[in-house]
Structures are given as C-alpha cells and as structure tokens.
Amino acid sequence: MDLNDADLAGVATAFPRRQSLWNWFWQFWLLVMGITVFGLGGGAVFSLVRLPQTRDCDRLIQPFASASLRLYCAQVAAGEQTRESLLKAIKLVDDLPKDHPLRATADRNIQHWAFDLIVLAEGQYNDGDLAAALATLADIPLDRLPCEEDDCPRDELLSWKKTWQDTWDQAEKIYKDTEKALIDQDWDLAAATATQLLSINNHYWQVTKYNELNAQIREVRDTNSYIARAKALAEKGGADNLVKAIALAQKVEPGSRLYTVAQAQVVKFSRQILDEAETVLERDRDLSGALAIVQKIPTVANLQEEVQDFTLLAKSQAKSWSGRIPDLEAAIAQAQTIESDRPLYTQSRRLIQTWQQEIQDVGHLDRGRSLAQNQSIPSLMTAIAEVSLIPQNHPRRNEANDLIAGWNRKIETLEDQPYLDRAIELARGGTVAAYQSAIAEINRIGRGRALYGEAQDQASQWDRDIQRIEDAPYLDEAQEYADVGRYPQAIAVAQRISPGRVLYGEAQDQIADWRLEIQGESNLEQARGLSSSSVNNPESLTAAIRTADRVPTQAPQRAEADEEIERWSTQLLQIALERSGYDLRGAIEVAEQVPPGSIAYEDAQAYIRTWRSQIDL
Known part of the structure; x- marks a missing residue:
C-alpha cells in the first residue's frame, strides 16, 4: 500500500510516544523483581533464625515443610498419647529420605512412638475396649521395632x-453363663461361674x-425370695394358692434384673x-x-380378653351338657x-x-334306641347298624360303643339262652350221664359270649357233682374199715x-x-x-411216761395216755x-423223774427240797 505525505507525517509524530511507554514498562518490572528477590531472601533468613510455633503445625503442608518443622510437629502430636496423634507423628517423619541428616532422629522417635502404641493398646484392652485395642494393635509399625535373635517383640x-480375642470370648461366655444361672435362680452355680x-x-x-456380677447376684438373690415363694405356692395347686403366688411375684421391682422373670411368672x-377353671368346667x-x-x-396379667372368651364359651358348654339338640344349637349360636x-x-x-x-x-x-326297644335279634342288629354310623372320632362315639356292646350282649343272650335252659333240664337227672350231657350242651356257648361265665359256673358245678358221685363209694368203704379199727385198710x-x-x-x-389214731x-x-x-x-416207768406223752393231742387215746x-x-x-429211808440221793433222782x-x-x-435239806445237814 502506498503512503502519501500526510500518512508519513502522522507516523513520525506517533512513534516517539510509543518509545516512551516501552521504556516505562521495563522499569516497572525491574522494580517488581527486585522487591520479590529481596522479600524471599529476607523471609528465608527470618525462617532460619526464628523458632517454629505450634500454630505453624496446624498450617503445615507436609511436602513443602522443612524436616525440622515436621520433626517438631510430630513430637508435639505424639505428646497427646492417643492412637490418632501417635500415628500422625509417625506419618509426619516416616517419609524422610534415608540419607537425610534427621533420618536417624526420626527413626528413634518412630521406634519410641511404636512402643507408646503398644502401651496404649494394652491399656485399652485392660480398660475393656477390645475393638480399640485391636485397632491400635493393627496400626503398630512392627518393622520399626528392634528385633534381636533371642528377643523379637514383633512375633509376640x-x-x-x-x-486377646480368645480371652474376650471366654470371658463373655462366663458372663453369659452366670447371667443364665441368675435367671434360672441357681445361686450356687452363678457364684461358682462368676469366680x-x-x-x-x-x-x-x-x-x-x-x-458387677457379684452385685447382681446379691441383688437377684434378695429379689428371688419372692419368686421362689411364689413358685412354691403355685406348685401346691389350687386357684387360691395361684392368686397368692401372683401377689408375691408382683413385689419384684421394675428395676430388678428378675423383673421380666417375675412378670413371666405372673x-x-x-x-x-x-386351666384350673377349665378343669373344673370339664371335669x-x-x-x-x-x-x-x-x-x-388379676388385670396385670393382661388376659382380660381370654377371660371374656372363656366366660362366654363356659356358658355355651353348660348349655350343651343336656345333650339335647335345641341346647346344642343354642350353644353353637x-x-x-x-x-x-x-x-x-x-x-x-x-x-x-x-x-x-x-x-x-x-x-x-x-x-x-327306638329300634332296639323291640328287643328282638333283628331289631337289635338294625339298631347296632344305625349307631355304628357315628364315626370313631365323634364326641358321642363312646356312648354309641356302650350301646352296641349292650345290644350285642343282649343278642348273644337271646341266642345262647336255649343252650343253658336245655342243659339245666338235662342235669335234673342227677346221674353221671345226665351231668355229662348237660355239660356237653352248655359248652356250646363259646368263650367271650354274654352267658359264657354263667355257663362255665354251671359246668363246674356239674363236674363236681360227677366227682362226688364217682368218689363217694371210696369214702364210704374207707369209713367202714375205720369203724372196725382197720385203719390201714381205710x-x-x-x-x-x-x-x-x-x-x-x-x-385227706x-x-x-x-x-393219728x-x-x-x-x-x-x-x-x-x-x-x-x-x-x-x-x-x-420214766421211759413209759415219755412214750405215752408222744400220743398226739388230737388222738382219741390221748385221755387214756394221760391217765397212764x-x-x-x-x-x-x-x-x-421207799428209797428215802436208806438212800436220799437215790430218792431225789427218782423223784426228779416225776413229770411236770x-x-x-x-x-x-416238796420231798426233793426236804431230802436236800437233810443231806445238807
């Protein structure tokens, strides 16, 4: 593009102003850089000559903090002696390079803090906080603990x-067993288990x-006297004793360990x-x-609804006792x-x-019953068929069984009575043959039949009559021999x-x-x-007396023997x-043979006493 004279004149005029601005810009930035360099240098010198403050640890940014500051802040944290503070202290200095001048100091501190964690874990364990103790135990840097050939704490x-876990489980089991014994009211077992x-x-x-367990045992033992006495009363049975037992159980205070047990007993x-009321109702x-x-x-048992329902059902059952269909229908309604x-x-x-x-x-x-009124065998069998329609599990089945048994006995009686009547008529002959015919007839009544017992009694009597007829001649003949003194033949x-x-x-x-005779x-x-x-x-004579005395008392000769x-x-x-005149001792010997x-x-x-006195003189 071509510039005319006017344009050239304008550029020449603007250039000196742009040059002035450029010079000012460089001067400004040189001033800023100077201030920054001097500020950083002064700050570094200040940080080297001043002591760190605790508030610096709160604002600590680990990657940019100095090793000495981190070591200082770690020692401050470890001073709190908590699991979190000790772990924080270890973390602050654990990543120092191995060749750092403060590395050895950091390692000694870490080892010391590791032992502090061990002491802390043991304290937590013995204070009853197993979870905290196990957590602290898991965080201990075992690789920083000293380990010699004969002594290596990390293994332990x-x-x-x-x-610790096994010990805790064992202790908890002992505690639970003791509490169970307390609930079961076995004081001796509870005390022995707690020990x-x-x-x-x-x-x-x-x-x-x-x-704590000992205190519970003392408390529960005192409280249990109510429950024990209540149980003893309840075991006697009877509504009155049960009411008294409830009153005793209610004396257990709500704060007692056995309160729930007492309420359960109520x-x-x-x-x-x-149950007692139901027994009285049904029995x-x-x-x-x-x-x-x-x-x-009592209302405290919270059985009001059961009592209401029982009352209604009891009245319904009372209606059903008559056994009449209208009353049963009313009970159902x-x-x-x-x-x-x-x-x-x-x-x-x-x-x-x-x-x-x-x-x-x-x-x-x-x-x-209506069918059985005719008392004939066909009508009785029809009646049995009718009541047999009642199923075995129905409430009136027992009554039906009684009727069936009675009607069956009646049928058997009707069937077997002719045998019994004919047998009795045959036995009127009074001879062995007549009795044998009667027995044969009556034995047609089978075992278990209604008239079987009566038939057997009659048969036994007729059998005895036969034996008497057969054996009486022997007894008569024997008596004839005895009458003439021929006892061996008799x-x-x-x-x-x-x-x-x-x-x-x-x-016999x-x-x-x-x-005897x-x-x-x-x-x-x-x-x-x-x-x-x-x-x-x-x-x-003495021998004769002894022999005569052997005659049996029941023998007819006994009176005659006594006379002899x-x-x-x-x-x-x-x-x-006679001997006393010349031989007192001989006389005494003979007199002593006289039987009492x-x-x-x-x-x-009397003579013996006299003769002895004479001998003594």
Whole structure:
C-alpha cells in the first residue's frame, strides 16, 4: 500500500510516544523483581533464625515443610498419647529420605512412638475396649521395632490379636453363663461361674465385670425370695394358692434384673388359674365354680380378653351338657359370636365343630334306641347298624360303643339262652350221664359270649357233682374199715381219691385222723409194754411216761395216755419215798423223774427240797 505525505507525517509524530511507554514498562518490572528477590531472601533468613510455633503445625503442608518443622510437629502430636496423634507423628517423619541428616532422629522417635502404641493398646484392652485395642494393635509399625535373635517383640505382638480375642470370648461366655444361672435362680452355680472371671488375664473382666456380677447376684438373690415363694405356692395347686403366688411375684421391682422373670411368672400363674377353671368346667361340669375361679385372674396379667372368651364359651358348654339338640344349637349360636381376632377363636371353632357333630350323633343314637326297644335279634342288629354310623372320632362315639356292646350282649343272650335252659333240664337227672350231657350242651356257648361265665359256673358245678358221685363209694368203704379199727385198710381205700377231686380234701382229713389214731394206739401200747417190763423200775416207768406223752393231742387215746402218765408218776413218787429211808440221793433222782403237770409233781418237788435239806445237814 502506498503512503502519501500526510500518512508519513502522522507516523513520525506517533512513534516517539510509543518509545516512551516501552521504556516505562521495563522499569516497572525491574522494580517488581527486585522487591520479590529481596522479600524471599529476607523471609528465608527470618525462617532460619526464628523458632517454629505450634500454630505453624496446624498450617503445615507436609511436602513443602522443612524436616525440622515436621520433626517438631510430630513430637508435639505424639505428646497427646492417643492412637490418632501417635500415628500422625509417625506419618509426619516416616517419609524422610534415608540419607537425610534427621533420618536417624526420626527413626528413634518412630521406634519410641511404636512402643507408646503398644502401651496404649494394652491399656485399652485392660480398660475393656477390645475393638480399640485391636485397632491400635493393627496400626503398630512392627518393622520399626528392634528385633534381636533371642528377643523379637514383633512375633509376640502378632499373637496378641488371637490371644486377646480368645480371652474376650471366654470371658463373655462366663458372663453369659452366670447371667443364665441368675435367671434360672441357681445361686450356687452363678457364684461358682462368676469366680472363673478371676482367672481371666484382663483387669476389666477380673475386677470391673466380676464386681458387677457379684452385685447382681446379691441383688437377684434378695429379689428371688419372692419368686421362689411364689413358685412354691403355685406348685401346691389350687386357684387360691395361684392368686397368692401372683401377689408375691408382683413385689419384684421394675428395676430388678428378675423383673421380666417375675412378670413371666405372673402370666404363667394366671394361665394356670385359667386351666384350673377349665378343669373344673370339664371335669366337674361346675359352671359357677369355673366362673368364680377365672374372675380371680388379676388385670396385670393382661388376659382380660381370654377371660371374656372363656366366660362366654363356659356358658355355651353348660348349655350343651343336656345333650339335647335345641341346647346344642343354642350353644353353637352363642359360641359363633366370638370373632376371628379373639384369643379363644380357635377353641370356639373346635367346640362348634364338636357340637355340630354331636347333633348328628344324637340323631343316630335316638333312632338306634327306638329300634332296639323291640328287643328282638333283628331289631337289635338294625339298631347296632344305625349307631355304628357315628364315626370313631365323634364326641358321642363312646356312648354309641356302650350301646352296641349292650345290644350285642343282649343278642348273644337271646341266642345262647336255649343252650343253658336245655342243659339245666338235662342235669335234673342227677346221674353221671345226665351231668355229662348237660355239660356237653352248655359248652356250646363259646368263650367271650354274654352267658359264657354263667355257663362255665354251671359246668363246674356239674363236674363236681360227677366227682362226688364217682368218689363217694371210696369214702364210704374207707369209713367202714375205720369203724372196725382197720385203719390201714381205710387209709388205702381213701387214697384212691385223686388230688383236685371234689372229695379229695375230705378224704385227706379222714386219713389224717386215722393216722393219728394209729400213732396214738401204737405209742400207748409201747408205753404200757415199757411200764410192765420191770415192776417198780424207775427207768422203765420214766421211759413209759415219755412214750405215752408222744400220743398226739388230737388222738382219741390221748385221755387214756394221760391217765397212764398220772399212774406211772404216782408209782415213781412211791419208789422215791421207799428209797428215802436208806438212800436220799437215790430218792431225789427218782423223784426228779416225776413229770411236770402231773398230780404227783408238786409232792415230789416238796420231798426233793426236804431230802436236800437233810443231806445238807
């Protein structure tokens, strides 16, 4: 582009102004740079000569801070002796280069702070803060701890986590077991279990928690006297005792450790009262008694709805007791008023179902009874078929079973009575053949039938009659022998009657009598023979007396034997008196043979005393 003269003149005029501005710009920046250099230099000198302040640590920017400042701030932080402050101190100086002049100082401090963390973790563990202790333990820089050949703390520290956790788990189990024993009211077990905490290697469990448990044991033991007495009363049974038991359980204060247990017992005892009322209602069918019992349940048991439902159902059950269909229908209608959200709704539905079934059963029972009135075998069988329609699980099935059993017995009686009548008629003949025919006829009545017992009694009687007819001739013949004194023959004939036969006992009694007579006669004859073998011989007389005394008391010869004993005793005394004239000692020996009980015994004893006194003189 071409410039004219005017344009050239304008450029020449503007250039000197631009040159002046450029010179001013450089002068300004040279001044700024000078101020900056002198400011930084002065600041550096100031920072070197002044001591760091704590507020500098709060504003510390680690990458730009000096090593000495970081070391100082780390020492300040570590002075707080908390897990966070010790970890902060380690972090501030841990990244110093290995060749830094302050590295050795930093390492010594880090080692010291690591030991501080160990002490802190142990303190937290013994103060009961396991989580904090484990967290502190995990943050300890194990690689900074000194480790010699025989002593390396890092190995032990690595085992502390498991040891502490296991110890804690063991202590917590002991504590829970003790609390369970307290709830179960086993004081001896609770005290023994709590004592195990004393062996736990931890101050928190050894002292704090152990003392806490001891205090609980003392408190619960005092409180439990109410619960124990309440249980003892409840075990006796009866609504009155249960009411008293509830009053005792309510004396446990809300702040007590056993308060929940006591409240549970209140509910339990109240439900037992409800059970008592139900028992009285169902067992005794006593509506007023059951309602009186249920009204004793206290409101604190919170069973008001159960009491209301029970009262309504009890009145419904009372209506059903008549067994009449209108009353059963009324009971159903009343029970149906219990809504589905009520506590005894399920029980009401069960009763309603039972009563509905009972209505059906009553129809079958009424029809069955009506059919059975004819008392004929066909009508009875039809009645049995009717009531058999009642299912086994229905409420009136037991009543149906009783009717069926009675009607079956009636049918069996109607069927078997002709056999019994014919047998009785046959037995009127009174002969062995007649009785045998009667037994054969009556045995047609099978075992388990209604008349079976009566039939067997009759058959047994007729069998005894047969035995009596068959065995009586033996007994008569034996008696004939006995009448003429032929006892051995009588015994032989009577022994033909076998054991178990109807006359066996009578025959044995006769045999025993005859044997007594044989024995008595034999003993008496032997005694008489001894007495006559040597006249006035004391030894023979004494032997005769002993033999005669063996005659059985029941034997007919006993009276005769006693007479002979008296006679021989008198003879002995007479011999003694004769000897006393020349031989007192011999007289005494003879007199001593006089048997006690004899008439001569007292005289003999008097003479013996006299003769002995004469010998002594």
